Amino acid sequence: MFGAFLYLTACSFKNRMRRRLRRLREPRYLIGLLVGVAYFYFFLFRPRNAAERAGRRMQGLTRLLAPLHVIGAVVLFGIAAFAWLFPGAGTPIAFSRPEVQFLFTAPVTRRQLLHYKLIRSQLGMLLSTALITLLVRPGTFGAGWTFMAGLWLVFMVVRLHLMGVALSRSSLAQHGVSALWHQGIPIAVVLGATGMLADTLLTDWPVVMALPDVSSVFAHLEHLSTSGAAGVILWPFRALADLPLAASAGAFWAALPPVLILIVLNYVWVLRSDASFEEAAAAQAEKNAREKGAPRPSGAKVTATPFRLQPEGPVEIAILWKNLILLGRFLSLKVLLRLIPLVVVLAIAARGSDRAGGLTAVLAAMCIPLAAMFSLMGPQMMRNDLRQDLGNMALLKSWPVSGAAIIRGEVLAPAIFVSVLVGLFILTGTLLGAEVFNRIGESAASLAARLSYAAGAGILAVAFILAQTVILNAIAVLFPAWSAVGSSRSRGIDAMGQRLLMMAGILLTLVVALLPGAAVAAVLVLSVYWLTGTILVVLPALLVTGVVIVECWVVTELVGRAFDRTDVTAIEPVE
Amino acid sequence: MIDVQNLTKVYGSFRAVDDFSFRVSPGEVVGLIGPNGAGKTTTLRCLVGIQAPTSGTVTIGGRNIVTDAIAAKQQLAFMADEPQLFDYLTVMEHLRLTGRLYKVTDVDARAKPLLEELELTEKAQALPSELSRGMKQKVAIACGLLHEPQAMLFDEPLTGLDPLGIRRMKETIVARGRAGAAVIVSSHLLHLVEEICTRVIIIDRGRKIADGTLAELKARPELAAAGSSLEAIFLTATAREQ
Numbered sequence: 001m002f003g004a005f006l007y008l009t010a011c012s013f014k015n016r017m018r019r020r021l022r023r024l025r026e027p028r029y030l031i032g033l034l035v036g037v038a039y040f041y042f043f044l045f046r047p048r049n050a051a052e053r054a055g056r057r058m059q060g061l062t063r064l065l066a067p068l069h070v071i072g073a074v075v076l077f078g079i080a081a082f083a084w085l086f087p088g089a090g091t092p093i094a095f096s097r098p099e100v101q102f103l104f105t106a107p108v109t110r111r112q113l114l115h116y117k118l119i120r121s122q123l124g125m126l127l128s129t130a131l132i133t134l135l136v137r138p139g140t141f142g143a144g145w146t147f148m149a150g151l152w153l154v155f156m157v158v159r160l161h162l163m164g165v166a167l168s169r170s171s172l173a174q175h176g177v178s179a180l181w182h183q184g185i186p187i188a189v190v191l192g193a194t195g196m197l198a199d200t201l202l203t204d205w206p207v208v209m210a211l212p213d214v215s216s217v218f219a220h221l222e223h224l225s226t227s228g229a230a231g232v233i234l235w236p237f238r239a240l241a242d243l244p245l246a247a248s249a250g251a252f253w254a255a256l257p258p259v260l261i262l263i264v265l266n267y268v269w270v271l272r273s274d275a276s277f278e279e280a281a282a283a284q285a286e287k288n289a290r291e292k293g294a295p296r297p298s299g300a301k302v303t304a305t306p307f308r309l310q311p312e313g314p315v316e317i318a319i320l321w322k323n324l325i326l327l328g329r330f331l332s333l334k335v336l337l338r339l340i341p342l343v344v345v346l347a348i349a350a351r352g353s354d355r356a357g358g359l360t361a362v363l364a365a366m367c368i369p370l371a372a373m374f375s376l377m378g379p380q381m382m383r384n385d386l387r388q389d390l391g392n393m394a395l396l397k398s399w400p401v402s403g404a405a406i407i408r409g410e411v412l413a414p415a416i417f418v419s420v421l422v423g424l425f426i427l428t429g430t431l432l433g434a435e436v437f438n439r440i441g442e443s444a445a446s447l448a449a450r451l452s453y454a455a456g457a458g459i460l461a462v463a464f465i466l467a468q469t470v471i472l473n474a475i476a477v478l479f480p481a482w483s484a485v486g487s488s489r490s491r492g493i494d495a496m497g498q499r500l501l502m503m504a505g506i507l508l509t510l511v512v513a514l515l516p517g518a519a520v521a522a523v524l525v526l527s528v529y530w531l532t533g534t535i536l537v538v539l540p541a542l543l544v545t546g547v548v549i550v551e552c553w554v555v556t557e558l559v560g561r562a563f564d565r566t567d568v569t570a571i572e573p574v575e
Numbered sequence: 576m577i578d579v580q581n582l583t584k585v586y587g588s589f590r591a592v593d594d595f596s597f598r599v600s601p602g603e604v605v606g607l608i609g610p611n612g613a614g615k616t617t618t619l620r621c622l623v624g625i626q627a628p629t630s631g632t633v634t635i636g637g638r639n640i641v642t643d644a645i646a647a648k649q650q651l652a653f654m655a656d657e658p659q660l661f662d663y664l665t666v667m668e669h670l671r672l673t674g675r676l677y678k679v680t681d682v683d684a685r686a687k688p689l690l691e692e693l694e695l696t697e698k699a700q701a702l703p704s705e706l707s708r709g710m711k712q713k714v715a716i717a718c719g720l721l722h723e724p725q726a727m728l729f730d731e732p733l734t735g736l737d738p739l740g741i742r743r744m745k746e747t748i749v750a751r752g753r754a755g756a757a758v759i760v761s762s763h764l765l766h767l768v769e770e771i772c773t774r775v776i777i778i779d780r781g782r783k784i785a786d787g788t789l790a791e792l793k794a795r796p797e798l799a800a801a802g803s804s805l806e807a808i809f810l811t812a813t814a815r816e817q
Binding site for chain 2 (some may be wrong): 068305309310311312313315317321322325326329392393394397398399400401402532564565567569
């Protein structure tokens with residue numbers, strides 16, 4: 001059976017590579033590959049800079065090494081603790097639909113299925129570790145292989161442990177109260193360990209805060225993590241973190257035995273689990289297959305529509321209505337919670353850059369980068385438009401509606417949503433940011449002046465966002481194979497090259513789109529300033545946005561014709 | 576109503592549909608049958624404008640599906656074998672969206688009897704994820720029928736339906752034909768085609784190999800020996816080709 005699994009893994013890998021090679025016959029993939037290879041060459045392998053870069057990286061790595069041991073151990077502890085305390089709603093081990101179809105119905109034991117998943121996961125881990133090693137780029141081959149091998153073994157332990165935790169939790173669900181008692185012990189241990197670590201840190205917190213610099217802080221944390229109760233708790237995690245960070249081959253071999261013991265222990269634990277995962281895995285595979293290629297809001301509830309759709313009126317509004325419904329039903333508390341780390345990071349950064357101000361200054365300082373970020377990234381992130389609907393191309397093309405109207409309707413929802421979001425950030429930043437504006441000058445700090453700047457920025461943001469959304473949707477029509485269908489993405493160096501090319505193309509097109517309006521606005525601003533000494537803000541912004549809107553209309557008309565001619569077979573299935 | 580002249584669709588060097596011509600008049604229910612890969616779905620997709628023909632013309636109610644696509648599609652409904660629904664719209668919202676797209680001003684008035692006919696009334700506020708495969712098929716068909724199209728294309732319409740659903744679906748298709756619509760039903764279920772279709776077109780390897788009523792097909796000398804059932808005729812006709 002092991003041979004069959006190896007055969008399946010090897011054939012799948014071989015055929016995936018073959019498919020990627022075969023698609024290079026298409027110029028777009030070939031160009032994409034060339035760009036991807038060039039990217040790797042110039043940023044990772046370029047011989048002229050190799051020694052210098054490696055030296056710089058190694059210096060950085062050496063400087064960071066001590067903190068990395070501590071950080072690595074704490075992160076690994078966090079992963080394990082999180083897995084125990086917050087088990088996911090999914091199945092312990094994920095299988096694809098064909099795997100369920102072929103392997104679950106075959107005379108294969110549970111243990112063999114587990115072995116298959118372990119074999120299968122090794123390939124991905126090896127590729128990931130190779131990529132990370134390339135990016136970190138240790139200076140010597142020796143440092144390279146110890147880092148890669150160490151990281152691979154760490155990944156293996158993490159994978160085995162997560163599998164074991166998931167199977168244990170599954171067993172708990174299957175066996176009821178007796179298992180609860182049985183499983184309660186490790187959960188109590190994890191809780192106790194977390195509490196002790198927190199207690200150690202909190203007890204020493206005044207000492208940590210009194211330390212003069214970051215390196216002293218890490219040195220103290222290093223000491224804390226190797227002594228007392230924290231040292232005992234973190235020992236296995238430190239043992240893991242030490243392996244890829246070993247400074248020499250000798251240190252690597254010395255660090256290897258505890259990691260091998262951890263691998264064996266976790267492996268035995270996984271194999272001894274009596275949890276039955278097949279049924280849940282089969283159900284999950286069906287669900288995943290259904291969800292592939294579209295934003296299926298798991299557990300989506302029927303909520304009120306954004307507005308009542310009248311039976312008559314422009315088709316664009318009907319498509320806007322449809323896409324706003326998607327947004328309303330897709331955006332859940334869970335999605336919003338994912339933004340919390342970003343907000344926290346921005347808050348810390350804002351606090352750091354604005355120590356003098358109070359909470360309002362911090363909020364204002366946060367809003368400005370958020371507005372900039374969403375203006376630039378929002379259209380890429382909000383895909384409730386044609387990019388999402390490419391999977392429904394056959395349905396869209398059966399509608400008695402012109403391609404131009406479909407594209408206009410599709411771009412409206414993300415453009416409006418992102419514009420409103422950015423507008424809110426700008427408004428909040430303006431209202432709370434009197435101190436920030438004060439630094440520019442007293443005249444800029446008055447509410448009227450601030451609102452004027454905010455209006456100008458908000459209006460310009462609309463142009464920026466609309467143009468990007470139209471460009472992204474135009475790419476979906478003109479180069480459908482370059483645009484991911486639904487939520488899936490093509491993989492491979494050629495696909496990465498395509499994305500780089502696309503990003504460059506988007507930025508270039510954006511500049512070209514903004515130039516005519518900007519030129520007209522510049523003439524207006526300079527003329528008025530020359531004549532009256534007044535600097536106009538809102539009117540030039542309106543001019544730029546007006547020109548961009550006209551351009552977008554023209555582009556949707558042209559791209560709409562291409563949409564009408566597009567064949568559904570041009571939409572390539574994504575790997 | 577549906578007029579197909581010399582339709583050809585080529586993918587690279589492969590001719591999926593080859594010089595295919597036929598007409599479907601108002602009130603006719605035509606069965607389009609053929610082996611796997613014969614070109615049935617490609618033909619239907621070219622008819623509905625989802626795919627562009629390599630050559631040939633398709634007109635719906637006198638409107639060319641390529642050059643006058645919007646007017647042609649306005650008279651058309653295509654019920655695909657795999658129902659494509661927006662996962663985040665309820666059944667009723669699907670109907671409202673379809674109504675707006677096809678300029679149906681009295682959606683509510685039309686939706687009620689349609690939902691009743693297709694036994695979807697209780698599911699009007701359900702999302703597709705709450706529906707079975709058969710129910711999704713019914714929703715797609717309800718959307719297709721909402722604007723009372725004059726030309727209808729059904730691709731494997733009975734897939735996923737329960738026995739009662741199958742009976743209702745057959746009644747629905749026949750009723751639309753009797754009401755004057757031109758209907759094409761593509762299916763591998765030959766007994767269904769034999770039961771509800773007034774005419775049969777057999778396609779194989781992209782080419783039309785037979786066209787006529789069951790009686791006309793039986794009367795053809797090369798098929799006369801096949802027997803009286805459509806299944807026997809189909810097997811004989813496609814075997815001759817192979």
